[in-house]
Amino acid sequence: MSGQIPVVDFSAYSLDNKNVNEVELQALTDELMHAFTTVGFVYLKNTGISSSKVYDTFDVADKFYLQPETVKEKYSRPLDKTAERHGWMALERENLSLIGQSRPNDLKECFNVMPPLSEGQTWPAEVPEFEPVMMDFFNSCHELAMRLLEIIGRGLAIKDVDSFLGKFKNVGKGGNGTNLRSLRYPPVPEVVKENQVRCGEHTDFGCLSLLFQDNPGLEVVNLEGEYVPARPIPDTTLVNIADTLQRWSADKLKSTRHRVVMPDSEEERRRVRRSLAFFCHCDSDAELRCLDGSDKYQSLLAREYINERINATYLSG
Ligand SMILES: O=C(O)CCC(=O)C(=O)O
Numbered sequence: 001m002s003g004q005i006p007v008v009d010f011s012a013y014s015l016d017n018k019n020v021n022e023v024e025l026q027a028l029t030d031e032l033m034h035a036f037t038t039v040g041f042v043y044l045k046n047t048g049i050s051s052s053k054v055y056d057t058f059d060v061a062d063k064f065y066l067q068p069e070t071v072k073e074k075y076s077r078p079l080d081k082t083a084e085r086h087g088w089m090a091l092e093r094e095n096l097s098l099i100g101q102s103r104p105n106d107l108k109e110c111f112n113v114m115p116p117l118s119e120g121q122t123w124p125a126e127v128p129e130f131e132p133v134m135m136d137f138f139n140s141c142h143e144l145a146m147r148l149l150e151i152i153g154r155g156l157a158i159k160d161v162d163s164f165l166g167k168f169k170n171v172g173k174g175g176n177g178t179n180l181r182s183l184r185y186p187p188v189p190e191v192v193k194e195n196q197v198r199c200g201e202h203t204d205f206g207c208l209s210l211l212f213q214d215n216p217g218l219e220v221v222n223l224e225g226e227y228v229p230a231r232p233i234p235d236t237t238l239v240n241i242a243d244t245l246q247r248w249s250a251d252k253l254k255s256t257r258h259r260v261v262m263p264d265s266e267e268e269r270r271r272v273r274r275s276l277a278f279f280c281h282c283d284s285d286a287e288l289r290c291l292d293g294s295d296k297y298q299s300l301l302a303r304e305y306i307n308e309r310i311n312a313t314y315l316s317g
């Protein structure tokens with residue numbers, strides 16, 4: 001299916017666009033709202049984030065992954081679920097599967113970039129370009145996410161869009177869970193554990209996710225409830241709604257299940273798969289009161305909601 005995930009031209013509000021046209025922006029809003037209220041995913045082209053920038057970021061991440069395990073361990077992400085979650089996670093350390101422990105841990109390695117770093121956390125000194133390149137990518141994603149949130153605020157007919165956007169004022173500054181995750185899925189080994197996948201089925205926790213991927217494997221649940229491939233389309237960004245925003249919008253916006261499976265073809269199994277996921281969260285102290293004014297869900301703080309979700313996710317120790 002890239003079939004059922006629409007491809008939308010974002011030129012009207014691209015990061016490069018200095019002359020925003022009201023009529024075009026409204027048409028873009030309508031297209032995006034249609035996608036976000038149905039399948040929950042959309043491919044965007046002409047966002048202003050170039051594929052050369054994406055590939056440069058993949059390459060810098062690779063330089064880190066190629067370091068010896070002893071080096072990478074210095075930058076391990078704390079396993080304590082209450083700690084700020086910046087850092088590296090070794091292969092088969094995490095299990096995102098909603099069906100939990102009935103699957104072996106995910107066959108992936110990843111690095112979460114979560115500024116500002118807490119005390120004791122450092123950037124990989126062995127790859128000096130890691131910090132500036134990751135932060136530059138983080139900042140571009142942040143800018144794009146804010147444009148998308150503005151469009152969503154408009155699409156939901158929120159009276160005070162500025163106050164909605166104000167709930168994201170701490171992205172990258174602390175007191176906000178936004179992070180950029182680089183993922184590396186190694187070639188599939190000869191013998192794979194029963195039921196193991198590259199990334200277990202899940203929905204994302206935050207508000208909005210942006211995804212950049214080099215090789216196939218991602219699958220998304222379609223409107224019929226079946227997993228179908230969401231293949232990489234060159235020069236696009238895949239965007240999806242995540243759980244916090246689904247709840248906040250009283251289920252108008254859809255947070256859709258997805259996963260990354262092992263490819264079938266021998267050739268693809270031998271390939272590394274790389275992706276970059278920007279998980280945009282609202283501020284931890286934002287109050288999630290249903291945006292439509294309804295009382296479908298009881299109001300609670302974003303922090304409380306996210307903690308609930310993190311605690312439900314199995315992290316092997
Ligand atoms: O690697 C991918 O394409 C998707 C990863 C993902 O869904 C996640 O980390 O939440």
Ligand SMILES: [Fe+2]
Pocket residue numbers: 202203204258
């Ligand atoms: Fe995800």
